[in-house]
Amino acid sequence: MKKIFWSVVASMLMVACGTANKSQSEEEKVVSIEFSADSAYNYCAAQCQYGPRTMNSEAHEKCGEWIAEQFKKYGCEVELQKADLKGYDGTMLKSTNIIARSPKSDKPRIMICAHWDSRPWADNDPDEANWKKPVMAANDGASGVAVMLELARLLQQNDSAAVAVDFICFDAEDWGMPQWEDDTDADSWALGSQYWAEQYAAGSERPYEYGILLDMVGGQSATFYREAFSMHYASNIVDKVWQAASAAGYGSYFPAKDNGGITDDHVAVNQKAGIPCIDIINHYPDCEQSNFGPTWHTVSDDMQHIDKNTLQAVGQTLIQLLFSR
Numbered sequence: 590m591k592k593i594f595w596s597v598v599a600s601m602l603m604v605a606c607g608t609a610n611k612s613q614s615e616e617e618k619v620v621s622i623e624f625s626a627d628s629a630y631n632y633c634a635a636q637c638q639y640g641p642r643t644m645n646s647e648a649h650e651k652c653g654e655w656i657a658e659q660f661k662k663y664g665c666e667v668e669l670q671k672a673d674l675k676g677y678d679g680t681m682l683k684s685t686n687i688i689a690r691s692p693k694s695d696k697p698r699i700m701i702c703a704h705w706d707s708r709p710w711a712d713n714d715p716d717e718a719n720w721k722k723p724v725m726a727a728n729d730g731a732s733g734v735a736v737m738l739e740l741a742r743l744l745q746q747n748d749s750a751a752v753a754v755d756f757i758c759f760d761a762e763d764w765g766m767p768q769w770e771d772d773t774d775a776d777s778w779a780l781g782s783q784y785w786a787e788q789y790a791a792g793s794e795r796p797y798e799y800g801i802l803l804d805m806v807g808g809q810s811a812t813f814y815r816e817a818f819s820m821h822y823a824s825n826i827v828d829k830v831w832q833a834a835s836a837a838g839y840g841s842y843f844p845a846k847d848n849g850g851i852t853d854d855h856v857a858v859n860q861k862a863g864i865p866c867i868d869i870i871n872h873y874p875d876c877e878q879s880n881f882g883p884t885w886h887t888v889s890d891d892m893q894h895i896d897k898n899t900l901q902a903v904g905q906t907l908i909q910l911l912f913s914r
């Protein structure tokens with residue numbers, strides 16, 4: 590990821606103001622099921638143990654198999670959606686979207702998603718000598734999948750959720766055009782989700798009421814702002830999630846503040862698949878290195894910089910959402 594389109598912010602301001610008061614008037618019962626940050630942390634570390642999961646690498650292949658096995662263990666039926674996708678530089682990327690479906694049920698169905706590939710170049714590293722090194726992607730990749738795996742584990746143990754959840758691990762998100770190129774190309778990012786959304790649009794089934802994308806949900810001192818595409822396409826889902834955060838006691842991680850639009854996997858889910866989908870993505874308003882945080886696309890995006898408190902805040906918020914009626 591990802592570029593920010595600041596122009597979208599201005600046009601979204603009206604929408605944001607119009608919905609700001611709703612969460613205060615509605616009280617929500619606290620869900621007692623506990624998201625385990627330790628467990629999520631371990632899922633994150635397990636992915637990193639394979640090394641950077643860059644496209645076409647052995648670490649990528651092996652970690653993909655591991656992720657699929659975990660979801661199967663938690664009762665999901667797993668489909669590996671394989672495709673050869675062309676990177677901006679012409680590289681053929683062996684992409685696998687890992688689609689983990691929970692058992693059939695009469696409940697409304699939603700999708701939670703995250704990308705699982707690592708960026709091949711640390712092109713935002715303060716040291717130029719690191720730009721062509723791969724990113725471990727503990728936060729920018731593994732953290733989202735880790736939270737999803739912990740949710741899958743808890744959903745298998747507790748059948749009282751209000752919704753059925755499918756988990757989609759998108760591939761080839763982070764092969765986007767590096768900063769050393771003179772050009773930018775928004776379409777060079779999020780190739781796996783673009784492919785998935787095209788297949789979804791071409792198919793006849795429409796199972797999902799809405800979607801939630803998790804991206805960089807384990808960073809130290811992270812906060813999550815209301816992202817502009819999410820507000821544009823699915824402001825009611827943003828409201829629900831921010832309200833759940835507040836009810837679960839993690840409102841400070843989810844301030845009622847707006848961010849620009851971000852090129853991420855949820856864009857294709859909204860625009861190509863037509864599913865209202867929000868992006869829970871970290872935002873560091875005061876970070877000079879990047880508003881995506883100090884480790885974003887650097888060689889420091891490793892397990893040393895993963896914060897269990899952030900995993901807990903995001904995970905417990907989602908538990909609150911999924912188990913509230």
Ligand SMILES: [Zn+2]
Nearest residue numbers: 590708729763
């Ligand atoms: Zn990235």
